[in-house]
Amino acid sequence: MSDPLFTGIHYFRIPVTDLNESVTWYSECLQFKLKFNRGDLALFEIGDGSLLVLVEADTDSRGHFTKDGQAEFSVGFTTPDIERLYDHLVSNDVRVEAIQEDDGHQFFHFYDPTGNKLQVHN
Structure with missing residues (x-):
């Protein structure tokens, strides 16, 4: 078998309507490491070295899509302690949906x- 053509995903881009508010939220609430903020976009490093780019976009832009009229996520994160993260987000007044289980x-x-x-799983 030959070497793969791709070795991973370098970064995800997420549209935001207020870059400064979002930079603060992703830095403080999610504790992502801000690498730089150039005013129209900001780059974060996530624990495993993956990159997340926030791009200031039009007010009706979102980083998810709809299926049967329901919002579907485009970015999924991982966590070693889902209940701790859930409690942390709830205590920071983040809109969260209930923890679900699927196939273990x-x-x-x-x-x-x-x-x-956004989605997170363990």
């Missing part, structure tokens, strides 16, 4: 200040 792993959805639907 747990996950839940939450929303950033722009309304982007």
Whole structure:
């Protein structure tokens, strides 16, 4: 078998309507490491070295899509302690949905200040 053509995902881009508010939220609430903020976009490093780029976008832009009229997430994160993260987000007044279980792993959805639907699982 030959070497793969791709070795991973370098970064995800998420549209936000207020970059400064979102930079603060992703830094403080999610504790992502801000690498730089150039005013129209900000780059974060996540624990495993993955990158997340926030891009200031039009007010109706979102980083998720709809299926049967319901929002579906585009970005899924991992955590070693889903209940601790869930409690942390709830205590920070983040909009979260209930923890669910599927085929031996747990996950839940939450929303950033722009309304982007995100998922996390363990």
